Amino acid sequence: MDIVTPGFRGRARDSSQHLPPGQYLVHDFPVLSAGPTPYVDTDEWAFTVTTETGERRTWSWRDLMALPQETPTVDLHCVTKWSKLATTWRGVSLDVLLEDVESAADFVLARSYGGYTTNLPLEDLLDGQAWIVHEFDGEPLAPAHGGPARLLVPHLYLWKSAKWVNGLDLLTDDEPGFWEQLGYHEYGDPWREQRYAGD
Amino acid sequence: MVQSRLGWRRAQLVARRDESPTAVTLVLGVPGWPGHLAGQHVDVRLTAADGYSTQRSYSLAAPDHGARVELTVQVVTDGEVSPFLARDLAVGDPVELRGPVGGWFVWRPGQPQRALLLAGGSGVVPLMAMVRARHESGSAAPMHLVYSVRTPTDVFYAEELRQRSDQDYGLRVTVVHTREAPAGAERAAHRLDAADLAALVWPEADDVLTFVCGPTAFVDAVSDALVSLGYDAGAIRTERYG
Amino acid sequence: MSGGRFEGALDGNVLGGPLGEAFGVELTASRVACAACTRVAVVADLVVYDAGPGWVALCRGCGEVMLRVARLRDEVVLDLRGTGLLRVAV
Numbered sequence: 001m002d003i004v005t006p007g008f009r010g011r012a013r014d015s016s017q018h019l020p021p022g023q024y025l026v027h028d029f030p031v032l033s034a035g036p037t038p039y040v041d042t043d044e045w046a047f048t049v050t051t052e053t054g055e056r057r058t059w060s061w062r063d064l065m066a067l068p069q070e071t072p073t074v075d076l077h078c079v080t081k082w083s084k085l086a087t088t089w090r091g092v093s094l095d096v097l098l099e100d101v102e103s104a105a106d107f108v109l110a111r112s113y114g115g116y117t118t119n120l121p122l123e124d125l126l127d128g129q130a131w132i133v134h135e136f137d138g139e140p141l142a143p144a145h146g147g148p149a150r151l152l153v154p155h156l157y158l159w160k161s162a163k164w165v166n167g168l169d170l171l172t173d174d175e176p177g178f179w180e181q182l183g184y185h186e187y188g189d190p191w192r193e194q195r196y197a198g199d
Numbered sequence: 200m201v202q203s204r205l206g207w208r209r210a211q212l213v214a215r216r217d218e219s220p221t222a223v224t225l226v227l228g229v230p231g232w233p234g235h236l237a238g239q240h241v242d243v244r245l246t247a248a249d250g251y252s253t254q255r256s257y258s259l260a261a262p263d264h265g266a267r268v269e270l271t272v273q274v275v276t277d278g279e280v281s282p283f284l285a286r287d288l289a290v291g292d293p294v295e296l297r298g299p300v301g302g303w304f305v306w307r308p309g310q311p312q313r314a315l316l317l318a319g320g321s322g323v324v325p326l327m328a329m330v331r332a333r334h335e336s337g338s339a340a341p342m343h344l345v346y347s348v349r350t351p352t353d354v355f356y357a358e359e360l361r362q363r364s365d366q367d368y369g370l371r372v373t374v375v376h377t378r379e380a381p382a383g384a385e386r387a388a389h390r391l392d393a394a395d396l397a398a399l400v401w402p403e404a405d406d407v408l409t410f411v412c413g414p415t416a417f418v419d420a421v422s423d424a425l426v427s428l429g430y431d432a433g434a435i436r437t438e439r440y441g
Numbered sequence: 442m443s444g445g446r447f448e449g450a451l452d453g454n455v456l457g458g459p460l461g462e463a464f465g466v467e468l469t470a471s472r473v474a475c476a477a478c479t480r481v482a483v484v485a486d487l488v489v490y491d492a493g494p495g496w497v498a499l500c501r502g503c504g505e506v507m508l509r510v511a512r513l514r515d516e517v518v519l520d521l522r523g524t525g526l527l528r529v530a531v
Binding site: 240301302303415441 | 447448449450451452454455457458461467468469470483484485486
Protein backbone atom coordinates (compact mmCIF):
# COMPACT_ATOMS: atom_id res chain seq x y z
CA MET A 1 0.00 0.00 0.00
CA ASP A 2 1.61 3.23 -1.15
CA ILE A 3 2.15 5.96 1.42
CA VAL A 4 0.13 9.07 0.63
CA THR A 5 1.99 12.39 0.83
CA PRO A 6 -0.46 14.96 2.23
CA GLY A 7 -1.02 17.90 -0.06
CA PHE A 8 0.51 16.27 -3.14
CA ARG A 9 -1.85 16.66 -6.05
CA GLY A 10 0.32 15.97 -9.09
CA ARG A 11 -0.30 17.14 -12.63
CA ALA A 12 -3.63 18.85 -13.11
CA ARG A 13 -6.13 16.04 -13.22
CA ASP A 14 -9.84 16.17 -13.79
CA SER A 15 -12.00 13.33 -12.56
CA SER A 16 -15.24 14.75 -13.90
CA GLN A 17 -14.68 13.35 -17.40
CA HIS A 18 -15.51 9.77 -18.18
CA LEU A 19 -12.15 8.16 -18.79
CA PRO A 20 -11.03 4.57 -19.34
CA PRO A 21 -10.13 2.78 -16.11
CA GLY A 22 -6.87 3.89 -14.49
CA GLN A 23 -6.42 6.97 -16.67
CA TYR A 24 -5.86 10.59 -15.64
CA LEU A 25 -6.82 13.55 -17.74
CA VAL A 26 -4.01 15.97 -18.66
CA HIS A 27 -3.92 19.24 -20.53
CA ASP A 28 -0.34 19.21 -21.75
CA PHE A 29 1.01 16.76 -24.32
CA PRO A 30 3.84 14.61 -22.94
CA VAL A 31 6.62 13.66 -25.36
CA LEU A 32 7.85 10.10 -24.96
CA SER A 33 10.10 8.36 -27.46
CA ALA A 34 11.81 5.00 -27.77
CA GLY A 35 14.81 6.45 -29.52
CA PRO A 36 16.30 9.51 -31.21
CA THR A 37 13.76 11.67 -33.04
CA PRO A 38 14.06 10.97 -36.75
CA TYR A 39 14.12 14.09 -38.90
CA VAL A 40 12.59 13.11 -42.23
CA ASP A 41 12.34 15.55 -45.11
CA THR A 42 8.97 15.43 -46.83
CA ASP A 43 10.90 15.27 -50.14
CA GLU A 44 12.21 11.90 -49.04
CA TRP A 45 9.18 10.72 -47.08
CA ALA A 46 7.45 7.58 -48.35
CA PHE A 47 4.71 5.37 -47.00
CA THR A 48 4.56 1.77 -48.23
CA VAL A 49 1.85 -0.83 -47.77
CA THR A 50 3.14 -4.36 -48.34
CA THR A 51 0.54 -7.11 -48.64
CA GLU A 52 0.87 -10.71 -47.49
CA THR A 53 1.73 -11.67 -51.08
CA GLY A 54 4.58 -9.18 -51.24
CA GLU A 55 2.79 -6.60 -53.38
CA ARG A 56 3.74 -3.05 -52.51
CA ARG A 57 2.11 0.31 -52.94
CA THR A 58 4.00 3.45 -52.08
CA TRP A 59 2.83 7.00 -51.56
CA SER A 60 5.05 10.05 -51.62
CA TRP A 61 4.31 13.15 -49.54
CA ARG A 62 2.74 14.76 -52.59
CA ASP A 63 0.58 11.67 -53.10
CA LEU A 64 -0.55 11.82 -49.48
CA MET A 65 -1.45 15.50 -49.72
CA ALA A 66 -3.46 14.89 -52.90
CA LEU A 67 -5.75 12.40 -51.20
CA PRO A 68 -9.00 13.43 -49.50
CA GLN A 69 -8.16 14.90 -46.08
CA GLU A 70 -10.14 14.58 -42.88
CA THR A 71 -9.92 16.48 -39.61
CA PRO A 72 -10.73 14.02 -36.86
CA THR A 73 -11.17 15.14 -33.26
CA VAL A 74 -10.24 12.28 -30.96
CA ASP A 75 -9.31 11.33 -27.42
CA LEU A 76 -5.85 9.91 -26.70
CA HIS A 77 -5.11 7.34 -24.00
CA CYS A 78 -1.50 6.52 -23.18
CA VAL A 79 -0.63 3.32 -21.35
CA THR A 80 1.39 5.43 -18.90
CA LYS A 81 -2.01 6.58 -17.66
CA TRP A 82 -2.46 10.03 -19.10
CA SER A 83 -5.38 10.84 -21.37
CA LYS A 84 -5.85 13.93 -23.50
CA LEU A 85 -9.31 14.65 -24.84
CA ALA A 86 -10.59 16.30 -28.00
CA THR A 87 -7.28 16.51 -29.84
CA THR A 88 -7.56 17.75 -33.41
CA TRP A 89 -5.66 16.32 -36.36
CA ARG A 90 -5.60 16.43 -40.13
CA GLY A 91 -4.75 13.48 -42.34
CA VAL A 92 -5.85 10.69 -44.62
CA SER A 93 -8.13 7.88 -43.56
CA LEU A 94 -6.74 4.36 -43.84
CA ASP A 95 -10.01 3.50 -45.60
CA VAL A 96 -8.82 5.73 -48.45
CA LEU A 97 -5.26 4.41 -48.46
CA LEU A 98 -6.27 0.77 -48.35
CA GLU A 99 -9.22 1.11 -50.71
CA ASP A 100 -7.50 -0.43 -53.72
CA VAL A 101 -5.22 -2.78 -51.83
CA GLU A 102 -6.14 -6.41 -52.34
CA SER A 103 -5.50 -8.46 -49.27
CA ALA A 104 -6.85 -11.36 -47.26
CA ALA A 105 -4.64 -10.48 -44.32
CA ASP A 106 -6.08 -10.11 -40.83
CA PHE A 107 -3.15 -8.40 -39.16
CA VAL A 108 -0.92 -5.40 -39.60
CA LEU A 109 2.58 -4.55 -38.45
CA ALA A 110 3.06 -0.78 -38.59
CA ARG A 111 6.65 0.33 -39.17
CA SER A 112 8.33 3.65 -38.50
CA TYR A 113 11.44 5.58 -39.42
CA GLY A 114 13.91 4.70 -36.66
CA GLY A 115 12.78 1.07 -36.41
CA TYR A 116 9.73 1.20 -34.14
CA THR A 117 6.96 -1.30 -34.84
CA THR A 118 3.53 -2.08 -33.44
CA ASN A 119 0.91 -4.64 -34.39
CA LEU A 120 -2.90 -4.60 -34.53
CA PRO A 121 -5.76 -6.30 -36.42
CA LEU A 122 -6.30 -4.92 -39.94
CA GLU A 123 -9.99 -4.36 -39.27
CA ASP A 124 -9.05 -1.87 -36.54
CA LEU A 125 -7.55 0.39 -39.18
CA LEU A 126 -10.77 0.48 -41.21
CA ASP A 127 -14.27 1.94 -40.98
CA GLY A 128 -13.18 5.38 -39.94
CA GLN A 129 -11.05 4.21 -37.03
CA ALA A 130 -7.57 5.27 -38.21
CA TRP A 131 -5.63 7.89 -40.15
CA ILE A 132 -2.17 8.82 -41.30
CA VAL A 133 -2.05 12.31 -39.80
CA HIS A 134 0.34 15.16 -40.57
CA GLU A 135 -1.17 18.11 -38.68
CA PHE A 136 -1.93 18.48 -35.00
CA ASP A 137 -3.92 21.36 -33.56
CA GLY A 138 -3.83 23.18 -36.89
CA GLU A 139 -0.02 23.07 -37.29
CA PRO A 140 2.29 20.68 -39.14
CA LEU A 141 3.00 17.73 -36.87
CA ALA A 142 6.24 18.37 -34.97
CA PRO A 143 8.98 15.72 -35.16
CA ALA A 144 8.86 15.22 -31.39
CA HIS A 145 5.21 14.20 -31.73
CA GLY A 146 5.79 11.93 -34.70
CA GLY A 147 6.04 14.32 -37.63
CA PRO A 148 6.03 14.56 -40.56
CA ALA A 149 3.33 11.88 -40.25
CA ARG A 150 2.16 9.34 -37.73
CA LEU A 151 -0.46 6.66 -37.49
CA LEU A 152 -3.47 7.59 -35.40
CA VAL A 153 -5.65 4.78 -34.02
CA PRO A 154 -7.33 6.44 -31.06
CA HIS A 155 -9.55 3.58 -29.94
CA LEU A 156 -6.41 1.72 -28.84
CA TYR A 157 -3.67 2.80 -26.42
CA LEU A 158 -1.43 5.44 -27.91
CA TRP A 159 1.61 3.18 -28.35
CA LYS A 160 -0.29 1.67 -31.30
CA SER A 161 -0.39 5.10 -33.00
CA ALA A 162 3.10 4.72 -34.38
CA LYS A 163 5.06 7.98 -34.62
CA TRP A 164 7.09 8.54 -37.80
CA VAL A 165 5.12 5.80 -39.55
CA ASN A 166 6.52 4.78 -42.93
CA GLY A 167 4.65 1.62 -43.77
CA LEU A 168 2.25 -1.16 -43.01
CA ASP A 169 2.92 -4.86 -43.48
CA LEU A 170 -0.32 -6.78 -43.98
CA LEU A 171 0.14 -10.22 -42.46
CA THR A 172 -1.85 -13.44 -42.19
CA ASP A 173 -0.31 -14.14 -38.80
CA ASP A 174 -0.07 -11.62 -35.99
CA GLU A 175 3.49 -10.49 -35.31
CA PRO A 176 4.27 -8.65 -32.10
CA GLY A 177 5.79 -5.20 -32.39
CA PHE A 178 8.33 -3.33 -30.28
CA TRP A 179 6.48 -3.16 -26.95
CA GLU A 180 4.26 -6.17 -27.58
CA GLN A 181 7.42 -8.29 -27.65
CA LEU A 182 8.11 -7.23 -24.08
CA GLY A 183 4.70 -8.09 -22.75
CA TYR A 184 2.41 -5.24 -23.71
CA HIS A 185 -1.04 -6.29 -24.88
CA GLU A 186 -1.43 -7.47 -28.47
CA TYR A 187 -4.68 -5.49 -28.82
CA GLY A 188 -4.65 -2.67 -26.26
CA ASP A 189 -8.26 -1.55 -25.65
CA PRO A 190 -8.13 1.19 -23.00
CA TRP A 191 -11.77 0.62 -22.03
CA ARG A 192 -10.98 -2.96 -21.07
CA GLU A 193 -7.67 -1.79 -19.58
CA GLN A 194 -5.66 -4.11 -21.81
CA ARG A 195 -2.21 -2.76 -20.93
CA TYR A 196 -0.25 -6.03 -20.63
CA ALA A 197 -0.53 -9.43 -22.31
CA GLY A 198 -3.12 -11.51 -20.53
CA ASP A 199 -5.16 -8.54 -19.30
CA MET B 200 30.32 -3.91 -3.22
CA VAL B 201 27.41 -1.52 -3.21
CA GLN B 202 24.01 -3.13 -3.60
CA SER B 203 20.89 -1.33 -4.67
CA ARG B 204 17.84 -1.99 -2.59
CA LEU B 205 14.57 -3.30 -3.96
CA GLY B 206 11.91 -1.76 -1.82
CA TRP B 207 10.35 1.58 -1.15
CA ARG B 208 11.04 3.05 2.26
CA ARG B 209 9.13 5.67 4.16
CA ALA B 210 11.02 8.93 4.55
CA GLN B 211 9.93 12.13 6.16
CA LEU B 212 10.97 15.72 5.79
CA VAL B 213 13.12 16.90 8.68
CA ALA B 214 14.23 20.28 7.37
CA ARG B 215 14.66 22.29 4.18
CA ARG B 216 17.03 25.09 3.24
CA ASP B 217 17.33 27.31 0.20
CA GLU B 218 20.38 26.83 -1.98
CA SER B 219 19.54 29.42 -4.63
CA PRO B 220 16.43 31.32 -5.74
CA THR B 221 15.26 28.16 -7.51
CA ALA B 222 16.77 25.28 -5.57
CA VAL B 223 16.05 23.80 -2.17
CA THR B 224 17.83 21.13 -0.13
CA LEU B 225 15.57 18.69 1.63
CA VAL B 226 16.84 16.83 4.67
CA LEU B 227 14.94 13.56 4.99
CA GLY B 228 14.88 11.11 7.85
CA VAL B 229 14.89 7.55 6.52
CA PRO B 230 14.69 4.87 9.22
CA GLY B 231 16.77 1.86 8.28
CA TRP B 232 18.67 3.63 5.51
CA PRO B 233 21.41 1.21 4.42
CA GLY B 234 23.98 3.90 3.71
CA HIS B 235 25.29 5.16 0.39
CA LEU B 236 28.28 6.47 -1.53
CA ALA B 237 28.81 9.93 -2.94
CA GLY B 238 27.45 10.05 -6.50
CA GLN B 239 24.49 7.74 -5.96
CA HIS B 240 20.87 8.74 -6.37
CA VAL B 241 17.45 7.80 -5.05
CA ASP B 242 14.04 7.41 -6.59
CA VAL B 243 11.33 9.42 -4.83
CA ARG B 244 7.68 8.42 -5.13
CA LEU B 245 4.75 10.65 -4.28
CA THR B 246 1.19 9.37 -4.04
CA ALA B 247 -1.87 11.61 -4.03
CA ALA B 248 -5.00 10.92 -2.00
CA ASP B 249 -6.81 9.49 -5.06
CA GLY B 250 -4.07 6.92 -5.62
CA TYR B 251 -2.29 8.72 -8.43
CA SER B 252 1.46 8.38 -8.06
CA THR B 253 4.58 9.51 -9.84
CA GLN B 254 8.33 9.13 -9.38
CA ARG B 255 11.44 11.18 -9.92
CA SER B 256 15.14 10.50 -9.39
CA TYR B 257 17.31 12.83 -7.32
CA SER B 258 21.01 12.68 -6.59
CA LEU B 259 22.08 12.48 -2.97
CA ALA B 260 23.70 15.79 -2.04
CA ALA B 261 25.47 14.68 1.13
CA PRO B 262 27.59 11.67 2.03
CA ASP B 263 26.43 8.84 4.27
CA HIS B 264 25.15 10.23 7.54
CA GLY B 265 23.20 7.23 8.75
CA ALA B 266 19.44 7.63 8.64
CA ARG B 267 19.50 11.18 7.34
CA VAL B 268 19.84 11.94 3.62
CA GLU B 269 19.88 15.18 1.68
CA LEU B 270 18.54 15.95 -1.77
CA THR B 271 18.85 19.26 -3.58
CA VAL B 272 15.82 19.86 -5.79
CA GLN B 273 15.96 22.32 -8.67
CA VAL B 274 12.51 23.77 -9.22
CA VAL B 275 11.26 23.20 -12.77
CA THR B 276 8.74 25.87 -13.77
CA ASP B 277 5.29 24.27 -13.96
CA GLY B 278 6.86 20.99 -12.92
CA GLU B 279 4.67 18.36 -11.37
CA VAL B 280 6.94 17.34 -8.51
CA SER B 281 9.78 19.80 -7.93
CA PRO B 282 7.68 22.83 -6.94
CA PHE B 283 5.78 20.64 -4.49
CA LEU B 284 8.93 19.19 -2.92
CA ALA B 285 10.66 22.55 -2.78
CA ARG B 286 7.83 24.54 -1.24
CA ASP B 287 4.82 22.56 -0.15
CA LEU B 288 6.04 19.35 1.46
CA ALA B 289 5.70 20.00 5.19
CA VAL B 290 8.14 18.99 7.90
CA GLY B 291 6.99 15.61 9.18
CA ASP B 292 5.20 14.63 5.98
CA PRO B 293 6.15 11.35 4.31
CA VAL B 294 7.41 10.46 0.86
CA GLU B 295 8.71 7.13 -0.37
CA LEU B 296 12.34 6.58 -1.25
CA ARG B 297 14.08 3.74 -3.08
CA GLY B 298 17.80 3.22 -3.26
CA PRO B 299 20.60 4.07 -3.14
CA VAL B 300 21.04 3.49 -6.85
CA GLY B 301 24.25 3.54 -8.83
CA GLY B 302 27.61 1.83 -8.65
CA TRP B 303 29.52 3.44 -11.47
CA PHE B 304 29.08 7.15 -10.91
CA VAL B 305 30.51 6.98 -7.38
CA TRP B 306 33.54 8.42 -5.62
CA ARG B 307 35.02 6.44 -2.77
CA PRO B 308 37.28 7.96 -0.12
CA GLY B 309 40.58 6.18 -0.44
CA GLN B 310 40.51 6.36 -4.22
CA PRO B 311 44.10 7.37 -4.96
CA GLN B 312 43.46 9.09 -8.27
CA ARG B 313 43.06 12.78 -8.72
CA ALA B 314 39.37 13.60 -9.23
CA LEU B 315 38.13 16.05 -11.85
CA LEU B 316 34.49 16.98 -11.35
CA LEU B 317 32.56 18.88 -14.01
CA ALA B 318 29.12 20.18 -13.09
CA GLY B 319 26.55 21.69 -15.44
CA GLY B 320 23.95 23.56 -13.38
CA SER B 321 22.04 21.21 -11.11
CA GLY B 322 24.51 18.48 -12.08
CA VAL B 323 26.59 19.81 -9.18
CA VAL B 324 24.48 17.91 -6.66
CA PRO B 325 26.15 14.47 -6.76
CA LEU B 326 29.54 16.16 -7.20
CA MET B 327 28.93 18.19 -4.04
CA ALA B 328 28.34 14.90 -2.26
CA MET B 329 31.82 13.92 -3.45
CA VAL B 330 33.38 17.19 -2.23
CA ARG B 331 31.72 16.69 1.14
CA ALA B 332 32.69 13.02 1.32
CA ARG B 333 36.29 13.91 0.57
CA HIS B 334 36.24 16.54 3.33
CA GLU B 335 34.74 14.16 5.88
CA SER B 336 37.18 11.41 5.06
CA GLY B 337 40.23 13.66 5.33
CA SER B 338 41.38 12.55 1.89
CA ALA B 339 44.28 14.53 0.47
CA ALA B 340 43.89 13.23 -3.09
CA PRO B 341 43.59 16.29 -5.34
CA MET B 342 40.07 17.18 -6.45
CA HIS B 343 39.05 19.94 -8.84
CA LEU B 344 35.41 20.93 -9.22
CA VAL B 345 34.63 22.96 -12.34
CA TYR B 346 31.10 24.25 -11.89
CA SER B 347 29.28 25.80 -14.82
CA VAL B 348 26.33 28.08 -13.98
CA ARG B 349 24.34 30.67 -15.89
CA THR B 350 24.69 33.56 -13.44
CA PRO B 351 26.27 34.09 -10.02
CA THR B 352 22.88 33.71 -8.28
CA ASP B 353 22.49 30.20 -9.67
CA VAL B 354 25.35 28.77 -7.63
CA PHE B 355 24.27 26.13 -5.12
CA TYR B 356 26.25 25.72 -1.88
CA ALA B 357 28.12 28.98 -2.59
CA GLU B 358 29.27 29.69 0.94
CA GLU B 359 30.17 26.10 1.69
CA LEU B 360 32.17 25.79 -1.53
CA ARG B 361 34.15 28.88 -0.61
CA GLN B 362 34.90 27.39 2.83
CA ARG B 363 35.82 24.00 1.43
CA SER B 364 38.20 25.41 -1.16
CA ASP B 365 39.82 27.65 1.47
CA GLN B 366 40.19 24.94 4.08
CA ASP B 367 40.51 21.59 2.31
CA TYR B 368 44.03 20.84 1.20
CA GLY B 369 44.12 19.74 -2.43
CA LEU B 370 40.60 20.94 -3.30
CA ARG B 371 40.12 23.53 -6.00
CA VAL B 372 36.76 24.98 -7.03
CA THR B 373 36.30 26.96 -10.24
CA VAL B 374 32.95 28.53 -11.07
CA VAL B 375 32.39 29.32 -14.74
CA HIS B 376 29.54 31.59 -15.84
CA THR B 377 27.73 31.05 -19.12
CA ARG B 378 25.21 33.92 -19.30
CA GLU B 379 26.28 36.60 -16.85
CA ALA B 380 29.64 36.89 -15.13
CA PRO B 381 30.27 38.74 -11.87
CA ALA B 382 31.38 42.37 -12.12
CA GLY B 383 35.09 42.62 -12.83
CA ALA B 384 35.42 38.98 -13.86
CA GLU B 385 38.36 38.16 -16.10
CA ARG B 386 36.42 35.63 -18.12
CA ALA B 387 33.44 36.95 -20.06
CA ALA B 388 30.31 34.83 -19.75
CA HIS B 389 30.09 32.13 -22.38
CA ARG B 390 29.45 28.41 -22.53
CA LEU B 391 32.23 26.23 -21.14
CA ASP B 392 34.32 25.25 -24.14
CA ALA B 393 37.41 23.25 -25.06
CA ALA B 394 39.68 26.27 -24.60
CA ASP B 395 38.36 26.81 -21.06
CA LEU B 396 38.94 23.17 -20.25
CA ALA B 397 42.44 23.17 -21.71
CA ALA B 398 43.30 26.06 -19.38
CA LEU B 399 41.60 24.58 -16.32
CA VAL B 400 42.13 20.84 -16.20
CA TRP B 401 45.23 18.81 -15.41
CA PRO B 402 47.22 18.33 -18.59
CA GLU B 403 48.55 14.91 -17.65
CA ALA B 404 45.43 12.81 -17.66
CA ASP B 405 46.81 9.40 -16.72
CA ASP B 406 45.74 9.06 -13.14
CA VAL B 407 42.67 11.29 -13.24
CA LEU B 408 39.18 9.96 -12.61
CA THR B 409 36.65 12.32 -14.14
CA PHE B 410 32.98 12.77 -13.28
CA VAL B 411 30.71 14.88 -15.50
CA CYS B 412 27.11 15.57 -14.53
CA GLY B 413 24.41 17.84 -15.90
CA PRO B 414 22.19 18.25 -18.96
CA THR B 415 22.92 15.81 -21.78
CA ALA B 416 24.27 18.47 -24.13
CA PHE B 417 26.72 19.68 -21.47
CA VAL B 418 27.89 16.18 -20.59
CA ASP B 419 28.37 15.15 -24.22
CA ALA B 420 30.23 18.34 -25.16
CA VAL B 421 32.52 18.28 -22.12
CA SER B 422 33.30 14.58 -22.48
CA ASP B 423 34.22 15.03 -26.14
CA ALA B 424 36.42 18.02 -25.30
CA LEU B 425 38.27 16.09 -22.59
CA VAL B 426 38.91 13.18 -24.91
CA SER B 427 40.33 15.57 -27.46
CA LEU B 428 42.67 16.86 -24.71
CA GLY B 429 44.02 13.37 -24.19
CA TYR B 430 41.76 12.10 -21.44
CA ASP B 431 40.93 8.40 -21.56
CA ALA B 432 37.23 8.00 -22.36
CA GLY B 433 37.12 4.95 -20.11
CA ALA B 434 38.10 7.06 -17.09
CA ILE B 435 35.34 9.62 -17.67
CA ARG B 436 32.16 8.79 -15.77
CA THR B 437 29.01 10.57 -16.77
CA GLU B 438 25.51 11.16 -15.46
CA ARG B 439 23.03 12.87 -17.76
CA TYR B 440 19.94 14.69 -16.60
CA GLY B 441 18.34 14.79 -20.07
CA MET C 442 31.15 9.56 -27.23
CA SER C 443 29.36 11.76 -29.72
CA GLY C 444 27.77 15.15 -29.36
CA GLY C 445 24.36 16.02 -30.71
CA ARG C 446 23.62 12.60 -32.09
CA PHE C 447 21.77 11.50 -28.99
CA GLU C 448 20.37 14.84 -27.94
CA GLY C 449 17.91 14.67 -25.11
CA ALA C 450 18.89 11.12 -24.20
CA LEU C 451 19.66 9.95 -20.70
CA ASP C 452 22.22 7.29 -19.88
CA GLY C 453 22.31 3.90 -18.22
CA ASN C 454 22.40 5.39 -14.73
CA VAL C 455 18.60 5.59 -14.93
CA LEU C 456 18.40 1.82 -15.44
CA GLY C 457 19.91 1.29 -12.00
CA GLY C 458 16.48 1.36 -10.40
CA PRO C 459 14.60 -1.11 -12.65
CA LEU C 460 17.60 -3.43 -13.15
CA GLY C 461 18.25 -3.39 -9.43
CA GLU C 462 14.62 -4.34 -8.88
CA ALA C 463 14.87 -7.20 -11.35
CA PHE C 464 18.20 -8.66 -10.29
CA GLY C 465 18.52 -7.53 -6.70
CA VAL C 466 22.00 -6.21 -7.36
CA GLU C 467 23.41 -2.98 -8.73
CA LEU C 468 24.21 -3.39 -12.43
CA THR C 469 25.19 0.05 -13.71
CA ALA C 470 28.89 -0.77 -13.25
CA SER C 471 28.59 -4.06 -15.14
CA ARG C 472 29.94 -4.30 -18.68
CA VAL C 473 27.91 -5.18 -21.75
CA ALA C 474 29.01 -5.90 -25.31
CA CYS C 475 26.96 -4.69 -28.26
CA ALA C 476 25.72 -7.67 -30.30
CA ALA C 477 25.89 -5.58 -33.46
CA CYS C 478 29.33 -3.95 -33.25
CA THR C 479 30.97 -5.68 -30.21
CA ARG C 480 31.77 -2.36 -28.53
CA VAL C 481 32.01 -2.88 -24.75
CA ALA C 482 30.59 -0.32 -22.33
CA VAL C 483 29.46 -0.12 -18.75
CA VAL C 484 25.69 -0.12 -18.43
CA ALA C 485 25.89 3.41 -16.98
CA ASP C 486 27.26 4.66 -20.30
CA LEU C 487 24.50 3.30 -22.57
CA VAL C 488 22.33 5.85 -24.40
CA VAL C 489 18.91 5.55 -22.80
CA TYR C 490 15.48 6.82 -23.78
CA ASP C 491 12.55 6.76 -21.40
CA ALA C 492 9.70 5.92 -23.75
CA GLY C 493 6.94 5.60 -21.20
CA PRO C 494 6.10 1.90 -21.51
CA GLY C 495 9.76 1.24 -20.84
CA TRP C 496 13.35 2.20 -21.50
CA VAL C 497 15.42 1.63 -24.61
CA ALA C 498 19.22 1.49 -24.38
CA LEU C 499 21.34 2.08 -27.47
CA CYS C 500 25.00 1.40 -28.15
CA ARG C 501 26.84 4.71 -27.96
CA GLY C 502 29.12 3.55 -30.75
CA CYS C 503 26.78 2.26 -33.47
CA GLY C 504 23.32 3.37 -32.25
CA GLU C 505 21.77 -0.08 -32.37
CA VAL C 506 19.31 -1.14 -29.67
CA MET C 507 21.17 -3.15 -27.02
CA LEU C 508 18.57 -3.48 -24.34
CA ARG C 509 14.85 -2.87 -23.81
CA VAL C 510 13.35 -2.80 -20.33
CA ALA C 511 9.60 -2.80 -19.68
CA ARG C 512 8.12 -2.33 -16.25
CA LEU C 513 4.87 -4.29 -16.28
CA ARG C 514 2.46 -4.72 -13.39
CA ASP C 515 4.45 -7.31 -11.44
CA GLU C 516 7.39 -7.95 -13.68
CA VAL C 517 10.40 -6.28 -15.18
CA VAL C 518 10.84 -7.64 -18.70
CA LEU C 519 14.22 -7.41 -20.41
CA ASP C 520 14.97 -7.89 -24.09
CA LEU C 521 18.68 -8.60 -24.16
CA ARG C 522 18.95 -9.64 -27.82
CA GLY C 523 21.05 -6.60 -28.66
CA THR C 524 23.55 -7.47 -25.93
CA GLY C 525 26.26 -10.00 -26.63
CA LEU C 526 27.75 -10.43 -23.18
CA LEU C 527 26.91 -9.14 -19.72
CA ARG C 528 29.80 -9.17 -17.27
CA VAL C 529 28.92 -8.74 -13.62
CA ALA C 530 31.72 -8.27 -11.06
CA VAL C 531 31.07 -10.30 -7.92
